[in-house]
Amino acid sequence: MTIQQPLDKGAAAADLQNSAAVAAPAATTSNGLPLPARKEPPPEKPSDVRRRSYIILSFWLIVLCLGLPIWWKTTTIYRADLPLQEMLDWADGKACRPVFPLRISIQANALQEQEAQNLLRLTQHALDDLNDFSGHHLRLQLAPPAASENRDHDHDSVLTIRLLPGETTTASFDPHAPVLDITYPPNTLPSPTSSSSSLATYVAGQLRSTFAEEQATISYLLSTNSIPSEHRPQGLSPDVADSLSKRTTRSxxxxxxxxxxxxxxxxxxxxxxxxxxxxxxxxxxxxxxxxxxxxxxxxxxxxxxxxxxxxxxxxxxxxxxxxxxxxxxxxxxxxxxxxxxxxxxxxxxxxxxxxxxTQDSADSSGTAxxxxxxxxxxxxxxxxxxxxxxxxxxxxxxxxxxxxxxxxxxxxxTGMPQSGSLPLRLSTLARIRSADLLLRASSTLGSLARLALALPSISIPSSVADGVSKTMAHLRLACETLGRPEGLAHARVAEAEAERAFFEKSMVGQLYFPDEHKIAVYLPLLGPVAVPLVMGLLNELKAWRKRRREAAEVAQGKKKE
Amino acid sequence: MDGTKVAPGRTAGLYAGAAVLRLAIFTLLPGLANLLTGRVEVSTPVTSFKRQGLFLYNRNVSPYDGGVYHQAPLFLPLFSLLPSFSSFPIFTYLLYIVVDLLSASALWRIADSGEAGSSALFTSPRREKRWSGFGIAALFLFNPFTVATCIGRSTSVFTTCAILHAIAKAVSGAPFGAMVALSFASYLSMYPLLLLPPLILLCYDRQCPERAINSGFRFAATCVATVAGVLAVLFQLSYFITGSWEFLPSTYGVQLTLSDLTPNVGLWWYFFIEMFDSFRSFFLAVFWLHLSSYVGGLTLRIRRQPLVVLTLLLGIFAIFKPYPSISDTSLFLAMVPLYRHVFPLMRYTFVIAAVILYAAFLGPAFYHLWIYAGSGNANFFYAITLVWGLGQSLLVCDLMFAVLRDEWEVERPEMVGKEIRQI
Structure with a gap:
């Protein structure tokens, strides 16, 4: 170390002499000999240099302090968080299993409590044997005898069966209320020990035929939607499906x-x-x-x-x-x-x-x-x-x-089913419609979720997220109360919210906007603006580095002296 | 024209001549006045006389209902003080004529101060060669653009008057008056606020020696506080007049967001008609930043002549502001003759004059082809406004070049009259 130091110094001195030798002829040419062809401008004054730095700084300050934040704020795409997985679950039918537990009450004032219970049990058995679609579930219950005073039917149940003793086994609908009057000869009553009864079978058959259309319609609805197959009913004969699809297209x-x-x-x-x-x-x-x-x-x-x-x-x-x-x-x-x-x-x-x-009246109008x-x-x-x-x-x-x-x-x-008494058809219509709305809202949610996944550059305003959360809340409520009047109201709100979220105006306009378009948007104006800004900055940096090096050299030279 | 002393008779004659010319056009050719009022070159959404909310205001309905009126609320009491325009139009004419004459007198004072030729930090060797205040005021008053603006009753004449008075106050060493006048101009059309930095410098350079504040920072802070205070008072007054703050979005908000895309002679409207909606706010910011980025650079570069900075900025605003009209150009052209002494250094005077005349004559023709004849389309008019902008930007650049060369020749006396190359 100590030995090498003089050597180093000597090299630096030689270097300095060299640079001075280079500089000297240049100085003589600019001052001494008047060159006619090219004349170097005199060196800039330090104040001018400083002023130029300030000017460039002033432009860059505006770009960096105002331009960049504004660019960031105005062009970032706002994507509200959507519960995508949950939405897809709804669309796939995983979130809600549409189940219509229909409660049917039996009024049997003429029967003993014990007899009635027995009849009910047998009828429920017969019904369960006949039923092949788990989503649509008929559950019998015995109406309390106190309610029998009141002729009105119980609002919790869909249908009331009034069992009356009579001559023969008949069934007739009350035209004003969802009540099915069944008369029975006393001998058809099941004995407490028997495991089958003709009356129970008859009642079950009546019930099944009453709700057959509704059941078919709902299973048709489910089958046309993307409900996984384990919930889907199997036995839907092609001609029933055909007539149902015709009716759906008509309504x-x-x-x-x-x-x-x-x-x-x-x-x-x-x-x-x-x-x-x-x-x-x-x-x-x-x-x-x-x-x-x-x-x-x-x-x-x-x-x-x-x-x-x-x-x-x-x-x-x-x-x-x-x-x-x-x-x-x-x-x-x-x-x-x-x-x-x-x-x-x-x-x-x-x-x-x-x-x-050939009179195929059922086909076109079905009238006179x-x-x-x-x-x-x-x-x-x-x-x-x-x-x-x-x-x-x-x-x-x-x-x-x-x-x-x-x-x-x-x-x-309006899609009203064709069989049954009017009150019964009406309540059936309400159930069909709520199932329909529920499924439609779910599939809209699914489409929205798939859209959000497929287009990462689409903006999702907060109103959409709001609509989605409202839809899901109402869907959940609708799913819980399916088959009851408030189920329809919730399904209706859910469907309207889902549609509004899906057709959000600000989203539709920007469905397709690839990144290469952004170049076309930015470059024509910002390119020409950026060239002088960037070049000015680069030149300034270069000059600054040169000045620093020179200053360092001068300082070194001074130290040596 | 020796400049300093003008007989009072000549002054009165000039003003009377200008007033009589305007009155004659108003009364003898009322059709022309109405035509000009509707021309897009004269009246923009933010300065149109026809779009006054006076009717609504006089019936106690908010004038900003309906989204047509975009001007400052204090215009309303001013115009409702005048007798009704439909029965006594002469009072409105007189108001506009008086405003024009006031602008001319302010310009006269600026010219007479000699600030253009020799400022506090710089004295041009060519300053002897200049036009008198009389000549400059006459050039302003008889400039066809100024006359057309006055006849078209555009409210931008009030802004012009306020800006000229602010500069006149500044050169005569009255910083407070200058700041108040600038506040009025900013209140009326917002963009003059960008003139604040060079105007503060001008005031600082021209302070009266006996009341001078030597600290530059303190001086600037006082000025900014004055402007903020006056603006606050004006806004409060406006609030009392209209009863709500809704005038803010419908006057300044419209200028900032360019929600009214009526064609004008500027460059913004066509650009924003074509703009993708999602990029609109970003490019609005870019345009405004572009407009304001010149303030700092020019103020630093030509620190020694703040009046030049003001002039150049007025020219830049006339090109790049959101709703320009020929009235902004007339203000710029009023300031340019102050630099008579650097005219010989300008290189493209002929080209500039030709381009501006070309655009001035073809602009209305192309607009007619587009809107009325239907044989042209929007591109015709936009192309001619591009030429118009080109002409003005050439003038701005050439003036800047001439002023810088003038400064440079002081440093390098040996280069006077030599060919130079710009690098």
């Missing part, structure tokens, strides 16, 4: 509100007025009132004279019916205010419908033997009314038949 999608439009189209100048308000009140209102727990209805009416139908034939064939509606000229607006519209058209003219040679009307799936009904040519006014009496037809078609358009 409208569930909506809390439907808009009913009653239109009178006449081929001539008459009739020009009708008592539609009165007729609706008289013939249709009762059914609308019955449906009111499930749907709301808004109604408007219109009359149009000299209306030409789409088909001018005197006799309408089956093929003509689909083109009868003159969509271009008749003012039948598709939807008013978001609620789906059901159209009921009365056409006053002299056209008739050709009676098909001499058809006046036909149902257009998911749209409404047309009724052909032939009148004497001088009728100027349609009384509500004349509208009775059309409106009754409309009413029955309305029920089928």
């Amino acid at each position: 409208l999608k569930y909506a809390p509100t439907y808009h009913l439009t009653f239109s009178l189209f006449t081929s001539g100048p008459l009739p020009s007025s009708w008592d539609i308000e009165d007729a609706i009140h008289q013939y249709m209102k009762p059914v609308l009132d019955v449906l009111s727990p499930i749907h709301n209805f808004t109604i408007d009416t219109q009359v149009q004279l000299y209306a030409t139908p789409g088909v001018q034939n005197q006799v309408l064939n089956k093929e003509d019916l689909s083109s009868f509606i003159n969509a271009a000229e008749w003012p039948l607006s598709p939807s008013i205010g978001g609620a789906p519209t059901i159209n009921f058209v009365v056409f006053a003219g002299n056209q008739t419908i050709a009676v098909p040679p 033997p001499a058809p006046h009307s036909w149902l257009i799936p998911q749209w409404g009904t047309v009724y052909l009314l032939s009148l004497p040519s001088d009728t100027a006014h349609l009384s509500s009496e004349a509208l009775k038949q059309p409106l009754l037809t409309f009413t029955s078609h309305l029920l089928s358009l």
Whole structure:
């Protein structure tokens, strides 16, 4: 170490001399000899150099202190946390097993407690033997005798069976309440020890046939959705499935509100007025009132004279019916205010419908033997009314038949099952609809979850996360209360929230935005702006490093002296 | 033109001439006034006379309902004090004419101060060659752009007047007045707030020696506090007038977010019509940062001549602000003649004049082709506004070059008149 030190110093001195020798000729050329071709500018003043650094610093301060945070804040994609796995579970049917525990109470006032219990046990056995679909479960219970005073049926149970002693074994529905009256001859009562009874088998058979349609519909719904197979019912015969699918396509999608439009189209100048308000009140209102727990209805009416139908034939064939509606000229607006519209058209003219040679009435309209009307799936009904040519006014009496037809078609358009008494059909409809809504909301959740997984760059606003959590809360409640009235309400809320979350406006606009687009967005403006900024910074850094080296050299030289 | 002393008769004559010209146009050609009021080159959403919320205000409805009125609330009592425009339009005309004349007198004072030629830290060797205040005021008053703005009754004349008064106060050594005037300008159209740093420097350089604050930091802090105080008072007044703070989003918010995309002579509207929604807020920030990034750099570079910085910034704002109109250009063009002494150093005067004239004549024609004739599209008008911006930016660059060269020649006297290369 100590030996090497003078050597080092000597080398440094030689170096310094070298650099001085290099610098000297340059100085002489710039000062001494006036070179005509090229003249080096004099060195910059330190104040100028400092000023330039400040200027570059001022631009970069704005870029770094304001530009970068703003860039970060305005372009980061906000993705609210979604419970993706849970959402997929719902869609796959893992989160909720749709089970409809239907409670049926038996009123047997004429029987002893012991006898009744025995009958109940046997009937339950017979039912369980017949049932092959675990999701749809009939459970019998004995109505307390005190309740029998009250003729009204118990609200917890779906159906009340009133067992009355009589001559023969008969069954009949009460038209106003979900009550099944069964009469039985006293000898059919099971003895306490017997393991089977004809009455029990009869009751079980009646119950099963009553709920067969509902069961088939629900299992059809489940089978069309992505429910795993262990929950899926097996025995659904192809023709039942076929008729069910036909009925599902015919009925409208569930909506809390439907808009009913009653239109009178006449081929001539008459009739020009009708008592539609009165007729609706008289013939249709009762059914609308019955449906009111499930749907709301808004109604408007219109009359149009000299209306030409789409088909001018005197006799309408089956093929003509689909083109009868003159969509271009008749003012039948598709939807008013978001609620789906059901159209009921009365056409006053002299056209008739050709009676098909084979009477397959169940297929098209399912109404009278001499058809006046036909149902257009998911749209409404047309009724052909032939009148004497001088009728100027349609009384509500004349509208009775059309409106009754409309009413029955309305029920089928809303997806009402076809068998059973009206109260029973209504409660069945509510259960079918809640199952349907539950499944639809779940599958929407699944789609949203798959979308969020498939597109990592899509933004998920907090309103979507909010909607998802609301949907799931209501789905959970709906699943717990399935088969009861509040189940429908929860399923309805869940479905509406799920749809709103899925069709969030700010999400849809940015479905596809790959990263290479960002270059196209940023580069045209920011590229040219960045070039002078970056070059200025680089030059400044280079100059600063050079100055530092020179300063170090000077310092070293001074130390040596 | 020797500059300093002008007979009072000539002053009165100039003002009277300008006033008579405007009044004549107002009264003899009322159609022209109404036409100009609707032109996009004259009135932008934030300065339009037609978009006044006066009707709503006089009926005690909030003027910002409906999203049409985007101007400062204090305009409303001012205009409702005047007799109704429909029955006595002459009072409104007189108000606008008086504002223009006030601007001209402020400009005159700036010119007479000689600040352009010799500031506290720098004296140009060429300063003797200049136009008098009379000439500069006349150039301002008879500039077609100024006349058109006045006839079009754009409310930006009030901002112009406030800015010119702020500068005039600053050069005459009244920092408080300058700050108050600048606060008014900022209150009316927000962007003049960016002029604060060079204006503080100008005030600092031109302080009266007997009341001077020597600490630069203390001086700047006092100025900023003054501006903040005056603005706070103005906002409070506005709050009392409209009864709510909703004027803030609908006046300054509109300028910041550019929610009204009515075409104008600026560069923003077309860009933001085409912008992806998700990048809109980012590019709004980029445009505003771009606009404000010049303030620091220019103030540092031309520290010795703050008036030059103000002039150049006014030119930059006329190009790059969100809702520019020809009134901003007229303000810039009013300041440019102060630098008569560096005109010989400018290199592209002919090109600049040609480009500006070209855009000024073709702009209305292309707008007509697009909107009325339907034979052109938006690109026609946008292209011509690009040319217009190009012309102005050439003028800004050339003026800056000339001023810097002027400074440089003081340091390097041997280079006067020599060809130089910019690196």
